Amino acid sequence: MYKAYSNLTRTSSSKSFIPGNLITLESFEKIEETYLQALSIAIEKALEEYEAEVQAMASQEENWGDLGSSLSVIFDKTDFSISVGISGDENTVNQAMELEYGTGLIPPNPMLRNAALGVTTEFPVILSRYV
Amino acid sequence: MSNQGFLLAEDAAVKRRFSNISVTDDREQTRVAKVFFRYPEGETEREYPFITIENIGIAHDRSRQHSEQTYYFSAAGSASAGPAYVNYFPSELDAAGMVSALGNSPFLAFDSFVPVILMYQVTTYARSALHDRQLTSKMLKRVTPFRRGFIEVPEDNTIRRFDLMSWGNSDLLDGEAAYRKRIFRKVYSIQMTAELPASDYYALKQVTSVVGTITNADNENPTVFTTPFSEDF
Numbered sequence: 001m002y003k004a005y006s007n008l009t010r011t012s013s014s015k016s017f018i019p020g021n022l023i024t025l026e027s028f029e030k031i032e033e034t035y036l037q038a039l040s041i042a043i044e045k046a047l048e049e050y051e052a053e054v055q056a057m058a059s060q061e062e063n064w065g066d067l068g069s070s071l072s073v074i075f076d077k078t079d080f081s082i083s084v085g086i087s088g089d090e091n092t093v094n095q096a097m098e099l100e101y102g103t104g105l106i107p108p109n110p111m112l113r114n115a116a117l118g119v120t121t122e123f124p125v126i127l128s129r130y131v
Numbered sequence: 132m133s134n135q136g137f138l139l140a141e142d143a144a145v146k147r148r149f150s151n152i153s154v155t156d157d158r159e160q161t162r163v164a165k166v167f168f169r170y171p172e173g174e175t176e177r178e179y180p181f182i183t184i185e186n187i188g189i190a191h192d193r194s195r196q197h198s199e200q201t202y203y204f205s206a207a208g209s210a211s212a213g214p215a216y217v218n219y220f221p222s223e224l225d226a227a228g229m230v231s232a233l234g235n236s237p238f239l240a241f242d243s244f245v246p247v248i249l250m251y252q253v254t255t256y257a258r259s260a261l262h263d264r265q266l267t268s269k270m271l272k273r274v275t276p277f278r279r280g281f282i283e284v285p286e287d288n289t290i291r292r293f294d295l296m297s298w299g300n301s302d303l304l305d306g307e308a309a310y311r312k313r314i315f316r317k318v319y320s321i322q323m324t325a326e327l328p329a330s331d332y333y334a335l336k337q338v339t340s341v342v343g344t345i346t347n348a349d350n351e352n353p354t355v356f357t358t359p360f361s362e363d364f
Contacts, residue, residue: 101252101301101318102185104170108252110187113296113320117250121190 040077042130047073047082050123054084054115063099064111070096071111073119082123084115134223140286141222141249141325142168142186148274148282148293149182149253154265164255164266179314180257180266188250192324195246203335204229204239217241221326225288236334244326253319254301263315271298275321282323292324 051073058068070088075081086096102108135143146166153163164180171177202217218226221244233239255270257263271277275295282293298319304310 097301101254101299102170103303105306107169108185108187110250110252110320113250114188114190117188117190117248117322121193121248124193 039131040075042127043075043080043082046123046127046130047075049126050118053122053126054111054118058111058115061109061111063106063109064096067092067096067099068111071115073115082119084112084119086112134228135286137222137325137327138186138249139222140284141291141323142184143286144282144284144291145184145251145253145321145323149184152182152266152269152274154180154257154262156259156261162262177256179259180255180262182266183254183256185252185254186249187252187320188248190248190250192246192248195324197243199243202241202243204233204332205237206230206233219287219289220332221289221328222284222286223328225286228287232332234334237337238335239332240335241328241332242330245329247325247327249323249325251321251323253321255317255319257315258312260315263317267298267317270317270319271295275319280321292322294322296320296322 051071054073055068055071058064058071059066061068067086070086070092072085072087074083074085076083086093088096096112098106099109100112101110134140146168149164149166151163153161155161162180164182165178166182166184167175168184170183171181200215202215203213204216204218218229220229220232220241224232229239253275255263255266257266275293277295280293280295282291283289284291298317301316301318303314303316305312305314
């Protein structure tokens with residue numbers, strides 16, 4: 001499969017000709033596509049688990065309580081990015097932001113930012129169980 | 132530098148970083164923003180602008196974790212040249228401090244450090260939009276620039292990553308002014324790298340001699356063996 005790239009023209013031009021068997025190249029693209037699909041499915045399953053973990057953790061926090069279930073972890077397939085957000089009406093969002101950043105009267109309790117940090121520290125461990 | 136230890140050394144470094152940030156206006160040439168850990172208590176008179184620092188999280192940074200091994204320090208000798216040589220003890224001792232801790236021992240040994248991420252929320256409070264803009268400008272340009280953030284921790288003489296992850300607008304209405312005045316507030320989320328010692332350091336004694344006997348069990352050519360032997364170091 002890798003033969004298609006063994007004599008790849010070394011140039012930065014996007015129009016450079018890639019010598020090799022076209023069928024081999026198409027096969028390689030198919031494998032890549034299948035791999036990305038499998039990876040996407042694995043990420044989605046792992047994110048479901050991670051989101052449930054984040055929501056459970058937030059629900060145990062004194063101030064977050066019921067708001068914890070409004071936390072959502074979103075996967076964007078187009079650029080493979082993961083973001084953490086809050087879903088709900090304006091009141092829910094405002095309340096969550098006050099808890100997240102604090103108000104002076106109440107100290108910050110950063111569930112959103114800690115969940116975002118967890119995407120790089122804890123999430124890979126969960127993902128490794130699905131790939 | 133006194134050995135403050137984990138978190139205290141990092142907190143002190145962060146406070147130093149945000150001290151001496153000033154704003155100016157037509158009434159006062161220089162107003163230096165005071166820096167507090169957490170929001171000042173009611174009895175503290177608030178002079179605007181001011182800055183608060185809050186540690187909001189600590190996480191194990193698995194991506195920086197190395198395989199477990201014993202680290203060594205020596206002022207001179209074979210350990211100095213080895214890959215396991217480390218000349219600082221996180222948040223506590225720099226190279227000079229390690230030499231002092233060494234005393235009369237030839238080596239110090241300690242377990243691998245555990246890499247962690249410290250999350251800080253730094254918040255600026257200002258009464259005027261002008262001060263708020265000046266603070267934001269200085270923060271983003273010089274104090275916590277995107278991409279090039281670093282901070283020195285003199286306790287162990289290390290330079291750490293100090294990355295600005297996000298900043299946001301989060302204005303408040305001032306309760307002391309019956310919620311009629313606005314407090315301009317910017318919230319900065321910053322990550323700092325740190326290490327936790329997994330064990331205390333301990334002194335190792337040096338091997339002074341090796342005494343042994345090698346037996347020629349298979350009656351091979353005896354010229355390759357040295358029996359018995361004693362080697363002094």
